[in-house]
Amino acid sequence: MMAKVHFLSARVYKWEYKHSLLGRFETLLKKMEFDKRIREGELIPIKTHFGSEGANQTIKPSFIRKIVEAVKAVGGKPFVTDSTRIQPYEYLEVANQNGYNFSSLGAPVIIADGIFGNDSVTVKAGELLGEVCIPSAVYDAHSMIVISHFKGHIQAGIGGAIKNLAMGGVSYHPRGGDWKKGRGRMHFLIGDKMKWIKEKCNLCKTCVNICPTDAVSVEDEKIVVSDKDCWRCGRCSRVCPKEALIVPQTDILFHKSLAEGAKAVLDTFKDKKKILYINFLLDIQPECDCMSVCDVPVIQNIGILVGEDPVAIDKASLDLVMKEKTLPSSLAEGIEQTRDQDVFSILHKKNSKGHIQEAENLELGTQKYEIVES
Numbered sequence: 611m612m613a614k615v616h617f618l619s620a621r622v623y624k625w626e627y628k629h630s631l632l633g634r635f636e637t638l639l640k641k642m643e644f645d646k647r648i649r650e651g652e653l654i655p656i657k658t659h660f661g662s663e664g665a666n667q668t669i670k671p672s673f674i675r676k677i678v679e680a681v682k683a684v685g686g687k688p689f690v691t692d693s694t695r696i697q698p699y700e701y702l703e704v705a706n707q708n709g710y711n712f713s714s715l716g717a718p719v720i721i722a723d724g725i726f727g728n729d730s731v732t733v734k735a736g737e738l739l740g741e742v743c744i745p746s747a748v749y750d751a752h753s754m755i756v757i758s759h760f761k762g763h764i765q766a767g768i769g770g771a772i773k774n775l776a777m778g779g780v781s782y783h784p785r786g787g788d789w790k791k792g793r794g795r796m797h798f799l800i801g802d803k804m805k806w807i808k809e810k811c812n813l814c815k816t817c818v819n820i821c822p823t824d825a826v827s828v829e830d831e832k833i834v835v836s837d838k839d840c841w842r843c844g845r846c847s848r849v850c851p852k853e854a855l856i857v858p859q860t861d862i863l864f865h866k867s868l869a870e871g872a873k874a875v876l877d878t879f880k881d882k883k884k885i886l887y888i889n890f891l892l893d894i895q896p897e898c899d900c901m902s903v904c905d906v907p908v909i910q911n912i913g914i915l916v917g918e919d920p921v922a923i924d925k926a927s928l929d930l931v932m933k934e935k936t937l938p939s940s941l942a943e944g945i946e947q948t949r950d951q952d953v954f955s956i957l958h959k960k961n962s963k964g965h966i967q968e969a970e971n972l973e974l975g976t977q978k979y980e981i982v983e984s
């Protein structure tokens with residue numbers, strides 16, 4: 611069966627609020643049958659990513675506020691959330707700095723796995739991950755709205771709904787600190803330790819400065835990673851300009867583990883049809899919002915997609931990106947997308963479709979969709 615994916619183009623043709631992207635988004639949300647997804651008085655997580663101190667091209671608070679209003683209109687009690695990405699207290703400050711707070715959104719902003727980052731429930735996952743810990747604020751919910759900023763990602767090629775579910779829906783570690791049950795396992799599947807290549811390293815300390823747990827240090831002109839403190843987030847490796855820090859993972863296993871992580875999160879919901887996915891194809895930058903900076907967009911603003919199927923919405927998002935031309939004066943200037951290769955696959959030398967296919971293999975959804983233009 612084809613999944614329905616609703617599409618709002620970013621183009622505007624009339625200079626009246628109701629024709630603006632925000633105005634049309636508000637109208638579309640009213641058609642999405644929130645009354646069938648949400649019970650009176652129910653707490654509803656609106657799962658997003660708050661960005662980073664220098665990465666502020668995230669989803670605009672004005673759009674999230676419309677979602678908050680739509681949830682409240684049917685008696686739900688929304689809260690806007692993400693799991694621990696950096697230390698939770700500091701992450702809340704990043705959220706505030708990037709415009710996400712009660713005043714702007716009309717709903718509380720909380721860290722899904724608590725202010726100490728260890729409020730989670732361990733659940734069974736698939737063959738690769740074994741067990742993972744799910745933030746309590748997601749585990750206890752009966753319904754959820756997953757809002758994703760669609761953009762590139764250094765390891766997955768793209769980041770959309772599936773990656774938002776998998777990486778953002780699994781905690782860093784459960785109480786007690788076994789990182790193997792946390793999101794880091796998706797990065798470190800074929801080894802437990804980061805490999806440091808001395809000959810390539812210029813001791814620039816970029817890795818030291820990015821680490822959210824102060825786990826990296828320079829000792830006797832060597833890079834030392836503390837086994838105990840490392841969350842296995844992979845940030846230090848991603849920012850290393852010399853490729854001197856290597857995460858023990860293969861691309862194929864990473865895509866498979868993303869699909870497994872997303873499945874583990876979705877399996878905590880009795881009725882998966884209650885979950886709504888919204889992908890924002892705006893400010894489509896080359897990298898993930900967890901990086902310490904954001905770059906100019908590589909593709910023009912496309913619009914917003916809304917649907918009930920995480921596989922269909924990510925496939926539709928990627929297909930829409932592939933129809934566009936890359937932008938001049940961006941990292942993608944001069945790149946020509948082909949039938950088989952999207953701009954992110956080319957930029958990151960990854961297969962962007964990998965985790966979409968793996969998620970379909972695990973029956974999280976279908977890549978067959980029909981676009982409903984609104």
Ligand code: SF4
Nearest residue numbers: 811813814815817850
């Ligand atoms: S970022 Fe890379 S090059 Fe710089 S100190 Fe760390 S390992 Fe060495």
Ligand code: SF4
Nearest residue numbers: 821840841843844846
């Ligand atoms: S993977 Fe790197 S950045 Fe992440 S916690 Fe470990 S040492 Fe720090």
